Amino acid sequence: MDFSAITVLCLGDVMLDRFLYGSMDRISPEAPVPVLLLDSRREMPGGAGNVASNVISLGGRAVLVGLSGQDEAGASLRTTLAEKNRLVDATVQSATRPTICKTRFIAAHQQVVRVDEESHAPIAEPEQEALCRQIDAHIGACQAVVVSDYGKGVCTPAVLAHLFRVARQAGVPVFVDPKSTDYTRYKGATCITPNAKELAAASGMPVDTAAHVEAAASKVMAQADAQAILATRSEKGMMLVRRGGEVLAVPARAREVFDVSGAGDTVIATMALAVGAGMSFEQGMRVANAAAGVVVGKLGTATADIQEVLHELEEQSGPDEVPHLLPLGAACAQVARWQARGLRVGFTNGCFDIIHPGHISLLAEARSACDRLVVALNTDASVRRLKGDTRPVNSLESRAAVMAAIRYVDAVVAFDEDTPLELIRALMPDVLVKGADYRPEQVVGADIVQAAGGRLVLANLQQGHSTTSTIGRIRNT
Numbered sequence: 001m002d003f004s005a006i007t008v009l010c011l012g013d014v015m016l017d018r019f020l021y022g023s024m025d026r027i028s029p030e031a032p033v034p035v036l037l038l039d040s041r042r043e044m045p046g047g048a049g050n051v052a053s054n055v056i057s058l059g060g061r062a063v064l065v066g067l068s069g070q071d072e073a074g075a076s077l078r079t080t081l082a083e084k085n086r087l088v089d090a091t092v093q094s095a096t097r098p099t100i101c102k103t104r105f106i107a108a109h110q111q112v113v114r115v116d117e118e119s120h121a122p123i124a125e126p127e128q129e130a131l132c133r134q135i136d137a138h139i140g141a142c143q144a145v146v147v148s149d150y151g152k153g154v155c156t157p158a159v160l161a162h163l164f165r166v167a168r169q170a171g172v173p174v175f176v177d178p179k180s181t182d183y184t185r186y187k188g189a190t191c192i193t194p195n196a197k198e199l200a201a202a203s204g205m206p207v208d209t210a211a212h213v214e215a216a217a218s219k220v221m222a223q224a225d226a227q228a229i230l231a232t233r234s235e236k237g238m239m240l241v242r243r244g245g246e247v248l249a250v251p252a253r254a255r256e257v258f259d260v261s262g263a264g265d266t267v268i269a270t271m272a273l274a275v276g277a278g279m280s281f282e283q284g285m286r287v288a289n290a291a292a293g294v295v296v297g298k299l300g301t302a303t304a305d306i307q308e309v310l311h312e313l314e315e316q317s318g319p320d321e322v323p324h325l326l327p328l329g330a331a332c333a334q335v336a337r338w339q340a341r342g343l344r345v346g347f348t349n350g351c352f353d354i355i356h357p358g359h360i361s362l363l364a365e366a367r368s369a370c371d372r373l374v375v376a377l378n379t380d381a382s383v384r385r386l387k388g389d390t391r392p393v394n395s396l397e398s399r400a401a402v403m404a405a406i407r408y409v410d411a412v413v414a415f416d417e418d419t420p421l422e423l424i425r426a427l428m429p430d431v432l433v434k435g436a437d438y439r440p441e442q443v444v445g446a447d448i449v450q451a452a453g454g455r456l457v458l459a460n461l462q463q464g465h466s467t468t469s470t471i472g473r474i475r476n477t
Helices: 048-057 072-082 125-141 157-170 196-203 210-224 263-276 281-295 306-317 328-340 357-368 380-387 396-404 421-427 446-451 467-476
Strands: 007-012 014-027 034-047 061-065 067-069 087-089 092-094 100-107 110-117 144-148 174-177 228-232 238-242 248-250 345-350 372-378 411-415 431-435 455-459
Touching (some): 007 263, 014 072, 034 048, 034 072, 034 100, 048 061, 048 072, 048 144, 061 125, 067 072, 072 087, 092 125, 125 157, 144 157, 157 174, 174 263, 196 210, 196 228, 210 228, 210 238, 238 281, 248 281, 263 281, 281 306, 281 328, 281 421, 328 421, 357 372, 372 396, 396 411, 411 421, 421 446, 446 455
Parallel strands (some): 007 061, 007 144, 014 100, 067 092, 144 174, 345 372, 345 431, 372 411
Antiparallel strands (some): 100 110, 228 238
16 A cells, blocks of 8 residues: 555644653642652644644645644644644634643553643634635645544534535545534535444434444435445444445454544544545555554554554454455555565456466466566456356365465455456556456556556467366366
């Protein structure tokens, strides 16, 4: 996964997260409360600023649009933003509102108390207009938008309506982390990412079971005219409910949880980057689930870098039901490791139902064009759609076992769609290989690979060999 070409516009309530660390060894003589002896402090962007930090940590670029005050916390916030590479500070300074600041006092790896500084007054009309101007100035350079609505004033109906309008005109997907229970405010969103409590409040429905979550998500999705709802369910994982699509769920991996601060920011930042890079909602959800698993194991408002996420994807894959097949997360991690070592990764695909000399010739030529070769097999259902009900002759498990034993092949994956387009987008190989019976413009994914700097190889085919003719000869004997 490479998000370096993806820029995400992050709009919402920007905060300063301040952490004060110390030890507690005695009780105050003034009141029955512990005394915290401070020894260090840390400051970082919070709220929409944490979303931007996650985008950067995962390898993307961010444009941050929100409000800050002309105060000490605002100066500290702007300093932390200036220190971040690949971030454009497009925040608007307010002359009337304080910077939102959350100060957390921490001892023995636990929060003792949190102090919030903020204004509950509506933002002024000139500030709304300034926010809209910043959106207009940057939307054209972005591949995705994240709205971080913490209910602190920035996400007014007027600002949101303007954002959705210009994003729709630019063809840019918009992801919303909601706080309002009125999802009509987010009308036109691509994907909304409530947690279970927020989903229950917005829908007025229970969310105790998977069926409850699906029903509640369907209700609010209709209210927002959104394409999808990604419901985060803490230890139960995530559920993706899409308009007119299959409901998908991924479990959370059991782990020690230190702090859930900012986990929702990580989820939405990852989803925006993934979809902005061309991944499907399902692929984005799996990557986001892995990223969330990384940050909950850290103390404080944390981010996940791309290598941590790739490692978590591999860990979440667990033992394979079919040992010869790599799950998507493990395949992405393996390709990333190879490419990090400077190795060229090749990709080819097919049914490969009955292996014959023509297949071996194709695989040999494919492997000669790269350092590592990934072969993608159509699932049994995909083969039936393409070849008819009598195919495949061999099951996916059998085909994968044979393919993995061929010395030219370094990894085997599977795809259930009619084409491997989404798989190519997720793996992003350096070399794409198909048989010479295809013209370049007919090869699925060639434009994507070549646009990323890769190349297309059309391998020579041995005449007189095909699976169909082999099956025909068997049936005539």
